Amino acid sequence: MTSRAPDAASRHGEASATGPVWDLRLYVAGQSPRSLAARANLERICQTYLAGRYRIEIIDLSRNPQLAAGDQILALPTLVRCRPGPTRKIIGDLSNTERVLIGLDLLAGPLAVEHP
């Protein structure tokens, strides 16, 4: 973690109330167990932290593998935050909510909590 993190967290914290729409893209491998888990986890997190201001695009690479090229996807499932920028990737089934929130800059790390 860097020392800039508390500032970013506070800024996103403000945005979470009224901020812009989040564009999220979830790359999956068909109906694979981790893919299904990722979709469920993402829906839950978005409902909780971005209610009303998010869009999720599901891209099934098992059907269109060539679509992996755009975001340089290596493993599935992988979540990509397209907006707000900059682009961020979270690899895995999103079962660790805390790591997802940190990855999406939705939550400041533990240090940010202690130093508001």
Added chain:
Amino acid sequence: VTRRPDEARADDVRALHAAPDEARQTLAAILNGEVDAVVVSGATGTRVFALEALESLGQRIDELARINEDLVNSRAAVLNMMEDAVEAGAALRRANEELRRYLDLVEVIVVAVNADGAIQIVNRKGCEVLGYREDELLGKDWFALCVPPRLADERRAFFRAMIAGPPEKHAYVEYPLLTRSGAERTIAWRSVPLVDEGGRVVGILRSGEDITDRRELEEQFRQAQKMEAIGRLAGGVAHDFNNVLTAILGYCDLLKDDLRGNRPALEDVNEIRTAGERAARLTQQLLAFSRKQMVIPQVLDLNTVLQSTEKMLSRLIGEDVRLTIAPAPRLGRVKVDPGLVEQILLNLAVNARDAMPAGGELTISTSNAALDAAFTKRHVGSVAGDYAALTVRDTGVGMSPDVLPHIFEPFFTTKGQGKGTGLGLSTVYGIVKQSQGYITVESAPGAGTTFTIYLPRVGGRKTAPVSRPAAPTTLTGRETILVVEDEPFVGAIIQKVLAPRGYRLLQARSAVEALAIEAAHDGPIDLLISDVVMSDVSGPDLASRISALRPGIEVLFISGFIDHAAVDLEALSRGGAFLQKPFTAETLAAKVRQRLDARGSKPAHQSSGEPPNP
């Protein structure tokens, strides 16, 4: 929304920082099981692999790796085994080569033939004796190639019996091999049946020793022994014969004196005498063969004898035969009776002439020769050393191998009835043996004959020619003579010859009797006539005993043959005190007078203390 260029650059830098993080995260997610598929981009495009499948693929890969490992291991094992096998093979080959080397080292022929008689193995010695290379022999029929045709059927039958019969160990047989050149070698064979696991005879292994040379030596040895035996027999016969002939010739001489004026009777006696003389010559030759001839060896140069005989030889061989004499320079001297060398030359020349009825060439040459161990090994009876060689070579009809072993036997002749005595070559043989020499003969039908005579070289100067005492003018005398002769009719003829010429004779039949007569006789004894060989004491022994009792007594030995071991012939002959049987009445009378006259001219030591005879 447009971004300022510096913002875009900042994004790029972030992305650059993000890449290693992303790789780390991807790896962590895979390890945590949070992803279950991967995207793989390659030349053929991008594909998605489910990790589950990948996992099992991984397992299979592991499995394959294990299998592979096993394979690698087992391959190594196989390689090891192969290496071992190769090494074992090499060791086996080495052992085989070693065995083969041994097989080729032995001086014994080793041949293995299969049940059909085809050659399976033949060693170096076998190839050497047969004169073929190994590859020319392998697989060939033994009996067709290596056995003389006249024996092939018999040997093959024997072989088949051996193959068919119960395995019998070590059959020994001698039979000749036919070599590539067509020559035959006598081989002593031992055969062992080769038996397979089922006990069947599948071939024969033979070892053979080349005994040709040994057989030849044995044959030579037998030959030498035979000649020795014949010689002894001939010598014995000649000895007795000489006594008889002495009587015949002596009585003829006496009769001739009695028959003076009776012409027809005188002619008859002359016929008897001529026949007796012929018989005497034959006896002489027999004695020569049996090496009992009286000889007076001299140190001489063979070339001198050869040159002095040349004229006689060329007369002898006739006009159709060309004679070439090739004397070697610096020829070593030999010690031999020159008369015997002449006899050798004459006999060999006559033989050569008879072998060349249509003419040809006779070459007589001399040379220095050294007989070495290699020569003596091959020639029974020869002694190593330095020799002067006399070679007589003709271009005549030659002799066949079955005649050669007999040519030196007395009375063996290939000439027609009445043409030869069969004593010519046996005389030569006897002379050579008597002179400690050696004779070889090489001959083949149509290829002429070569005799080579080796006489031992001696040091020293040439012997001065023996000066013969002048023949006495008178053959009568009044002296007393003691005659010792165990053959009564020889004693009688001496009596008949000498008594009428005025001598007084005392007769003894043995040495013992002679000593008794000497002791009993009061008057002088001027001459002792004694046989050389007697049953009790030898003539020379008796002579020395009587000489001791009566110093100055003269001695005349008479003998038909001489045992060279017992008599110093040379010493005796130097004094001329020797008369060979058979002798004529006149020779005896002359010899007696000569001895008695010599007494007076001799230095004092021989007759010291003895009053000079009137």
